[in-house]
Amino acid sequence: MDLDFTRNYFELFGLPQQFRVDDAALMAAYRALQSELHPDRFAQSDDQARRLAVQGASHVNEAYATLKDDGRRARYLLSLKGTVVDEEKESAHDPQFLLDQMELREALEEVDQAADPLAALDALSRDIEMRYTQMLAAFEVAFESNNLEAARQEVLKLRFFDRLREEVARISERLEDQLLG
Amino acid sequence: MALLQISEPGMSPDPHLHRLAVGIDLGTTNSLVATVRNGVAETLPDEKGRHLMPSVVHYPDQGPPQVGQEARGYSALDPLNTLSSVKRLMGRGVSDLKTVAGHVPYDFVPGDGGVPRIRTRQGDVTPVEVSGEILKALRARAEASLGGELEGAVITVPAYFDDAQRQATKDAARLAGMNVYRLLNEPTAAAIAYGLDKGQEGVIAVFDLGGGTFDISILRLNKGVFEVLATGGDSALGGDDFDRAIAGWMMQEAGIEGDTGHHRMRQLMMDACAVKEALSEREEARLKVALSDSDYWSGCITCEQMNCLIDPLINKTLAACRRALRDAKVKPEDILDVVMVGGSTRVPRVRERVGEFFGRAPRVDIDPDKVVAVGAALQADILAGNKPGDEMLLLDVIPLSLGIETMGGLVEHIIPRNTTIPVSRAQEFTTFKDGQNAMALHVIQGERDLVDHNRSLARFTLSGIPSMVAGAARVRVTYQVDADGLLSVNAREMVSGVQSSIEVKPSYGLTDNEIETMLTDSRSHAQEDMLARRLREQQVEADRVLEALDSALGADSELLSQDELKDIRDAREQLAAAREGEDHEAIALAIKGLERASEDFVARRMDQSVRKAMSGHRVEEFE
Ligand SMILES: Nc1ncnc2c1ncn2[C@@H]1O[C@H](COP(=O)(O)OP(=O)(O)O)[C@@H](O)[C@H]1O
Numbered sequence: 001m002d003l004d005f006t007r008n009y010f011e012l013f014g015l016p017q018q019f020r021v022d023d024a025a026l027m028a029a030y031r032a033l034q035s036e037l038h039p040d041r042f043a044q045s046d047d048q049a050r051r052l053a054v055q056g057a058s059h060v061n062e063a064y065a066t067l068k069d070d071g072r073r074a075r076y077l078l079s080l081k082g083t084v085v086d087e088e089k090e091s092a093h094d095p096q097f098l099l100d101q102m103e104l105r106e107a108l109e110e111v112d113q114a115a116d117p118l119a120a121l122d123a124l125s126r127d128i129e130m131r132y133t134q135m136l137a138a139f140e141v142a143f144e145s146n147n148l149e150a151a152r153q154e155v156l157k158l159r160f161f162d163r164l165r166e167e168v169a170r171i172s173e174r175l176e177d178q179l180l181g
Numbered sequence: 182m183a184l185l186q187i188s189e190p191g192m193s194p195d196p197h198l199h200r201l202a203v204g205i206d207l208g209t210t211n212s213l214v215a216t217v218r219n220g221v222a223e224t225l226p227d228e229k230g231r232h233l234m235p236s237v238v239h240y241p242d243q244g245p246p247q248v249g250q251e252a253r254g255y256s257a258l259d260p261l262n263t264l265s266s267v268k269r270l271m272g273r274g275v276s277d278l279k280t281v282a283g284h285v286p287y288d289f290v291p292g293d294g295g296v297p298r299i300r301t302r303q304g305d306v307t308p309v310e311v312s313g314e315i316l317k318a319l320r321a322r323a324e325a326s327l328g329g330e331l332e333g334a335v336i337t338v339p340a341y342f343d344d345a346q347r348q349a350t351k352d353a354a355r356l357a358g359m360n361v362y363r364l365l366n367e368p369t370a371a372a373i374a375y376g377l378d379k380g381q382e383g384v385i386a387v388f389d390l391g392g393g394t395f396d397i398s399i400l401r402l403n404k405g406v407f408e409v410l411a412t413g414g415d416s417a418l419g420g421d422d423f424d425r426a427i428a429g430w431m432m433q434e435a436g437i438e439g440d441t442g443h444h445r446m447r448q449l450m451m452d453a454c455a456v457k458e459a460l461s462e463r464e465e466a467r468l469k470v471a472l473s474d475s476d477y478w479s480g481c482i483t484c485e486q487m488n489c490l491i492d493p494l495i496n497k498t499l500a501a502c503r504r505a506l507r508d509a510k511v512k513p514e515d516i517l518d519v520v521m522v523g524g525s526t527r528v529p530r531v532r533e534r535v536g537e538f539f540g541r542a543p544r545v546d547i548d549p550d551k552v553v554a555v556g557a558a559l560q561a562d563i564l565a566g567n568k569p570g571d572e573m574l575l576l577d578v579i580p581l582s583l584g585i586e587t588m589g590g591l592v593e594h595i596i597p598r599n600t601t602i603p604v605s606r607a608q609e610f611t612t613f614k615d616g617q618n619a620m621a622l623h624v625i626q627g628e629r630d631l632v633d634h635n636r637s638l639a640r641f642t643l644s645g646i647p648s649m650v651a652g653a654a655r656v657r658v659t660y661q662v663d664a665d666g667l668l669s670v671n672a673r674e675m676v677s678g679v680q681s682s683i684e685v686k687p688s689y690g691l692t693d694n695e696i697e698t699m700l701t702d703s704r705s706h707a708q709e710d711m712l713a714r715r716l717r718e719q720q721v722e723a724d725r726v727l728e729a730l731d732s733a734l735g736a737d738s739e740l741l742s743q744d745e746l747k748d749i750r751d752a753r754e755q756l757a758a759a760r761e762g763e764d765h766e767a768i769a770l771a772i773k774g775l776e777r778a779s780e781d782f783v784a785r786r787m788d789q790s791v792r793k794a795m796s797g798h799r800v801e802e803f804e
C-alpha cells in the first residue's frame with residue numbers, strides 16, 4: 001500500500017480537521033493503517049520494501065501520537081492554518097495566567113511540608129489538570145471560531161503546563177520512593 | 182534430507198508452504214526454543230525430555246564446546262572454563278566490566294577499548310560468541326526434532342535492553358547461522374502467549390522477574406493488536422539478589438566474616454538459592470553451613486524470616502511498576518490481569534506483594550518458564566508467513582529515551598522513552614561559530630539531564646558545512662528506530678544539503694548497574710538536576726551570546742557609533758560577570774540586557790549579510 005506523505009494527519013486518518021476527536025475512530029483508523037504498513041507484514045519481503053514499511057509505519061505512529069494528545073493536536077491544528085508559534089522565543093503574556101503559574105510552582109515546591117505530601121500533591125495535580133482542561137476549552141472556542149490569534153495565545157500556555165506536569169511526575173516518583181524506603 | 186521428510190498430519194506436505202520457524206528465549210539463567218506444530222505452540226525438549234537449557238557453555242580439553250545441562254555439571258569442577266550468565270556482558274565494553282564482573286568470576290583478558298574477551302583453554306572468547314554457542318545448541322535441538330533446516334527465528338530480549346545489547350544479540354544469532362526475523366521484547370512475547378491462550382481483551386501487566394533481571398510492561402490487547410503502553414524495569418534485580426540477601430543472613434548467623442574466600446562465597450550462594458527454592462514449597466527449611474573441614478553450623482530459616490530479607494528488593498520492583506503505570510497513564514484498577522513470568526515469580530511473597538499492589542491475584546496458571554518462548558514461536562510462525570491473513574499486530578516501545586548532546590554537556594531528548602516504534606523524529610540544530618564547517622554529534626541513551634550520567638551510544642561528525650555566519654546553518658538530525666528497537670541516525674545541513682549518517686553500532690552498551698542507577702538517579706536527583714540544568718543552559722547561552730557578539734564586533738564594529746559601542750560593551754561586561762556566578766536568573770537577566778543593547782546592531786548586520794549574499798542572484802531565487 002502506498003502512503004501519501006503529503007496528506008495531513010487528519011486526512012490520513014479520515015477525520016474532520018477540528019479540535020475534538022473521536023478517540024474510537026482515531027484508534028480504529030490507526031490500527032487499520034498499521035495492519036497494512038507495519039514492518040512485520042514485510043518480514044518475507046526485500047530490503048527496499050522493509051525500509052519503506054519502517055518509514056510508513058513511523059509516519060503513521062507520529063501522526064497518531066500527534067492527534068491523540070490534546071496539546072500536540074492543538075499545536076498541530078494551528079500549524080496547519082499557517083500560524084507560527086515559536087515557543088522557544090515567545091511566551092504567554094497574560095499577566096493573570098503568569099501569576100497563577102507562579103503560584104502553582106510555589107505550591108509544588110511546598111508539597112513536601114504538607115502533613116500528607118502525596119495527598120497534597122494529588123490535590124494540586126487535580127487543580128492543574130482542571131486548569132489545563134479549561135485552557136484547552138478556551139483554545140477550542142477560539143480555534144473553531146477562527147480567532148487564530150486568541151488560539152495562539154492559548155497554545156503559548158501549553159509549555160507551562162508541560163513543565164508543571166513533568167514536575168508533578170518527578171515529585172510523585174520521589175515521594176513514592178521515599179515511602180518505599 | 183527432503184526425501185526422508187515425512188509430513189505430519191495437519192502439516193503442509195509442501196515445504197514451501199510451511200517454513201520451519203522457532204521462537205527462542207535466550208535467558209540469563211535458562212534458554213528455551215519453541216515452535217508451532219499443528220497449530221499448537223510448544224517448547225521443544227532435548228532427547229532426555231528436558232525443556233529448559235541452562236545458559237551455560239563449557240570448553241573442554243578436547244572436542245567442541247558443551248552447552249546446557251552437561252556444561253553446568255562443570256561449574257564447580259572447572260569454573261574458569263565453564264561460562265554462565267554471559268547475557269549480563271552482552272553489548273558491554275571492557276570499561277563496563279568493573280560493574281558486572283562481580284557477578285561473573287571469569288578470567289578476563291586485560292585490554293582497554295572494545296569488547297571484553299574471556300580466557301578459556303580453547304582460546305579467548307567474547308560474550309557474543311558464547312551466546313552464539315547457546316543458540317547453535319538450540320538450533321540443533323530444533324532441527325533434530327523438526328527434521329529440517331530452520332528458516333528463521335524470533336529471539337527475545339529484555340524490554341530494557343538498549344541498542345548495543347540488542348545489536349550484540351543479533352550478532353550472536355549471525356554467528357549461529359540463524360536468520361533473525363525479529364527481536365522481540367520478553368514481556369511482549371509473554372503477552373502474546375497469554376492473549377492468544379486466554380482470549381482476553383483489555384489492559385494487562387506482565388511482571389517478569391528472572392535470575393538477574395526485572396521487566397514490567399503494560400499492554401493493551403484488542404482484536405489481535407498488542408499495544409505496549411509503557412515498559413520499565415530494573416536491570417540489576419532478580420533471584421540472584423534474593424540469594425545474596427539470604428547468603429548474607431546465613432553468614433551473620435553462622436558468624437562468618439564478610440571477606441570469606443571466593444570458593445566459600447559461591448557455595449553459600451548455591452546453598453541460599455536451594456533454601457529459597459525450598460521455601461516456595463514449605464514454611465521452613467534447614468540449613469547446614471561448613472565453617473571448616475570438620476566444623477558445621479546448622480540452623481533453620483522460616484518463610485517469614487526470608488520475606489523480611491527480600492521485601493526491600495520486592496519494593497524496588499513495585500516502584501518500577503508504579504512508574505510504568507504512570508507512563509502508561511493507567512491506574513492499578515484498570516488492569517485486567519497481571520501475568521507472572523520468570524522463575525522468581527514462584528516465590529510466594531512476590532505473588533502476595535504484587536497481588537496487593539495491583540489489587541487482584543496475579544495469574545500464575547501460565548508456565549512462567551515457557552511463556553516467553555511460546556509467545557516468540559507464535560510471532561515467528563506469523564512472520565514466516567505460515568498463517569496468511571493473520572491479523573496479529575505488535576506495537577512496541579523504546580524503553581529508554583534517545584537524545585543528543587547539546588552545548589554544556591546537556592542531553593536534549595529527541596525520542597522520549599515509551600514512544601511507539603518504529604519511529605522517526607528530527608530536530609534542527611545550528612552552528613555556534615561564524616564559518617563553522619563541521620558539527621560533532623553525540624548520540625545518548627538514558628533519562629538524566631547531564632550527558633555523563635547516561636550511556637553514550639555513538640559519536641560522529643557532519644563535515645563539509647559551507648562557511649556561514651553563526652546560526653545560519655540548519656543541521657537536521659533524524660533518529661530512526663526500527664521495529665527491533667535499533668537506532669540509525671542521519672544528519673543533514675539543509676541549506677547546502679551536506680549529509681552524513683550512521684547505523685548506531687556501538688562496541689558496548691549500558692551496564693545493568695548503569696541503567697539501574699540511571700533510573701533511580703533520575704528520580705532522586707530531579708531537583709538537583711533541574712537547578713544544574715538551568716544554570717548550565719544559561720551559561721551555554723551566555724557563552725553563545727558573548728562569542729557571537731565578539732565575532733560580530735570584530736567584523737562589523739564600523740556599523741556602530743561610539744556611544745552605541747560603549748553601551749554594548751558595558752552590557753557585555755555585566756553578562757561576563759554574571760556568567761561566572763551560580764545564579765541562573767542573573768545570567769538570564771544579563772543576556773536580556775545585552776540583547777536589548779545590541780538589537781540595532783544585529784539588525785544592521787543582518788541587512789548587510791543578506792545584501793551580500795543576494796548580490797549576483799535574482800531575488801526570486803530566495804523565495
Ligand atoms: N521454585 C522456585 N522458587 C524460587 N525461585 C525460583 C524457583 N525456581 C526458579 N527460581 C529462580 O528463578 C531464577 C531463574 O529464572 P528464569 O526465569 O529461568 O531466569 P532468566 O530469565 O534470567 O534466565 C533463579 O534465580 C532461580 O533461583
Ligand SMILES: [Mg+2]
Nearest residue numbers: 208209391523
Ligand atoms: Mg527470562
